[in-house]
Amino acid sequence: MKSLSDKIFTKIKSEKIQPRPAWQFRIKKLLFWLMAVLATLVSGLSIGLVAHSAASQDWTIYSDNRFLFSSELISDIPYFWLLAVIIALVIAYLIIRQSNTGYRYSGIFIIVCCFLTSLIIGSTLFATGASRVVDTTLNNDFPAYNSVNDQLIKNWSQPNNGYLGGIILSQAGQTIKLQDFKGKVWQINLDNLKIPTNSKEFIGEKVRIVGRETDQNDFKAQVIYVWNNCKALFSANACD
Amino acid sequence: MTKPQIIKAKIGALTDEEIVALTLKNKDFYLHIMKRYETKLSRYITRIANLRPEDSEDILQEVFLKAYLNLYDFDRKLKFSSWIYRICHNEVISFWRKKKPENADLQLFENSLHIAITSPIYQELEIKLNKEKIDIILAQMPINFREIMVLRYFEEREYAEISDILKIPINTVGTLISRAKKVFKKLSVQNKIEF
Numbered sequence: 001m002k003s004l005s006d007k008i009f010t011k012i013k014s015e016k017i018q019p020r021p022a023w024q025f026r027i028k029k030l031l032f033w034l035m036a037v038l039a040t041l042v043s044g045l046s047i048g049l050v051a052h053s054a055a056s057q058d059w060t061i062y063s064d065n066r067f068l069f070s071s072e073l074i075s076d077i078p079y080f081w082l083l084a085v086i087i088a089l090v091i092a093y094l095i096i097r098q099s100n101t102g103y104r105y106s107g108i109f110i111i112v113c114c115f116l117t118s119l120i121i122g123s124t125l126f127a128t129g130a131s132r133v134v135d136t137t138l139n140n141d142f143p144a145y146n147s148v149n150d151q152l153i154k155n156w157s158q159p160n161n162g163y164l165g166g167i168i169l170s171q172a173g174q175t176i177k178l179q180d181f182k183g184k185v186w187q188i189n190l191d192n193l194k195i196p197t198n199s200k201e202f203i204g205e206k207v208r209i210v211g212r213e214t215d216q217n218d219f220k221a222q223v224i225y226v227w228n229n230c231k232a233l234f235s236a237n238a239c240d
Numbered sequence: 241m242t243k244p245q246i247i248k249a250k251i252g253a254l255t256d257e258e259i260v261a262l263t264l265k266n267k268d269f270y271l272h273i274m275k276r277y278e279t280k281l282s283r284y285i286t287r288i289a290n291l292r293p294e295d296s297e298d299i300l301q302e303v304f305l306k307a308y309l310n311l312y313d314f315d316r317k318l319k320f321s322s323w324i325y326r327i328c329h330n331e332v333i334s335f336w337r338k339k340k341p342e343n344a345d346l347q348l349f350e351n352s353l354h355i356a357i358t359s360p361i362y363q364e365l366e367i368k369l370n371k372e373k374i375d376i377i378l379a380q381m382p383i384n385f386r387e388i389m390v391l392r393y394f395e396e397r398e399y400a401e402i403s404d405i406l407k408i409p410i411n412t413v414g415t416l417i418s419r420a421k422k423v424f425k426k427l428s429v430q431n432k433i434e435f
Contacts (some may be wrong), residue, residue, distance in 0.1 A: 004282075004297060005274035008304045012267060017305070019264070022312040100315050103407035 029100075036095040040114055043088035044121025045134065046081040051122060052131035053078040056152070089114050153181050159213040164188075165227065168205050176202075178209070178219075189220040193234040202233055256320035264311060274304050277321075280395070281328050287394060288387045289332045290379065299335055303328045322404035325397075329387070329405055336383060377427045385420035392417055 002010075011017070092114045096102040102110065125131045138145045156165030157180060166180040174195070176188045188209060206227035212220045224234040251259065251272050263269040281303060285296045307324050314323050378386050391397045391405065403410045428434070 003275075003278065004300060005271060005278050005304070008274060008301055009271045012270065012305075012308060017308065018267075019311040020309055020313075025310075025313045101317070104403060104409055106409050106411065 032095060032099065036092050036099075039088045039092035039095065040117050041121060043085050043092065043114065043118035045125060045131075046084040046088060047118050047122025048125030048131035049081045049135060050078050050085065051126040052135055053081065053151075055126070056132075085118065089118065156208050157181055159186075159219055162210060162212055164209045164211065164213075164219055165207065168202050168207060170203060171199050178207070185217065187218050188224075189214070189218065190224075190234055191220065193221060193224070195234065199234075205233070207233060257316065260311060260314060260320055263308075270308055273307075273320075277304075277324055281324070284325065284328060284390065284395060285332055287378075287390045288383065289336055291335070295335070295339075299328075299331050303331050306331070318404050319401060322401045325391075325395075325401075325405040326407065333383075373428075373433045376431060377424055377433065380427050380431075381420065381423055384416070385423050388413070388416045389420050389424065 089111060093107065093110050096105075096110050096114070097107070122131075125134075139150065153165065156163050158164075159180075164178070164180060164186065166178045166186070169177040169179055169185065171177075174190045174193075176190060178186045178188050180186060188211075208225045208227060209219065209221045209223070210225075211222045214220050221234060226233060251269075254262075256273065256276065259269050259273050263273065278300070282296060282300055285291065285299050286293075289296070289299075291299070303324070307327050310327075314320065378389065381389070388402065388406070391402050397405065399410050399413045402408075402413045406413070408416070
């Protein structure tokens with residue numbers, strides 16, 4: 001009676017079964033590792049964008065008691081990129097775990113290694129300014145993408161809450177005219193604020209104003225900051 | 241010694257990995273690999289899966305064909321035995337999920353009796369342990385615990401080999417064996433079985 005081995009061997013010979021060629025396995029392994037590298041890169045890029053978002057946030061607004069723990073603060077957290085970091089790390093983990101030798105390492109070890117690699121990539125992208133470029137590019141190419149800048153504009157378009165942003169159109173005495181991001185023109189009252197001698201140079205400047213809405217088109221300023229940093233143009237005491 | 245006997249003796253002295261290398265040049269050598277593993281894998285399948293002999297044979301055939309088709313995927317860093325046991329493990333799990341056998345306990349018991357008669361390794365173990373009692377308890381264990389007990393104590397595999405077969409970290413192998421022993425002990429108390 002034929003053994004099972006003999007039967008299988010006869011089948012292999014009669015059906016001319018051949019082992020799959022080596023190149024198929026090489027390509028499979030290559031694609032496998034490319035996916036792992038890609039997932040780690042996406043995770044790194046996401047970390048870079050989270051860092052860019054954190055660095056670009058207007059921390060002065062968050063330090064204001066009126067803003068603290070408000071819904072705006074919660075909505076400013078870059079959930080999309082944080083979620084992208086987690087998903088990319090999980091994918092990288094699953095791919096590495098399924099590799100020829102990945103199972104030898106504990107899950108925590110693999111996740112920590114992937115996260116540290118992503119952190120290095122993310123830090124490099126942030127430090128070199130690549131994260132900002134990606135954020136701007138995504139904003140330009142994908143209208144649905146809510147860039148860090150969009151978030152800042154949203155934060156500074158709340159005159160009823162005391163936050164107003166826009167471009168200075170003119171200045172006369174204790175009043176400046178400001179056009180907000182929706183195109184509305186405001187009269188900004190600068191009473192009690194120091195007016196620098198070079199204040200005319202601020203015309204055309206993009207600014208952020210903390211204050212109080214006093215009428216439909218009137219706003220009383222407590223402090224006026226340059227858009228991109230916390231340099232105060234008009235204040236009782238300069239912040240820098 | 242006749243010429244075929246000389247060839248057989250020479251091949252017998254080769255490692256699995258050497259025969260695999262030869263198989264890639266000449267498929268006739270694959271028969272020697274199958275001969276080496278037929279009994280071992282058959283016993284392994286029967287022990288962990290509680291299947292009818294026909295089903296076990298189907299799985300084993302699938303294992304040998306898959307191993308042959310994927311010979312170029314064999315990682316030389318592993319032992320060939322670990323690699324083929326891994327394929328076997330995957331096939332058994334896949335079969336088990338698709339078609340969990342009925343009356344599993346009874347079948348395992350009957351299969352074990354059959355193996356006890358035919359397997360010298362099993363007979364050796366029988367001297368050390370009470371086979372029937374062990375089988376009753378093993379049959380009640382979850383498949384993951386049962387498999388790790390079979391690999392460690394019946395197939396006598398090292399932790400590193402079990403790690404390669406089951407694709408789990410070595411530390412997890414130790415943890416699983418420890419848990420499996422506890423389950424085994426608990427079941428032996430429940431069944432009022434003493435060793």
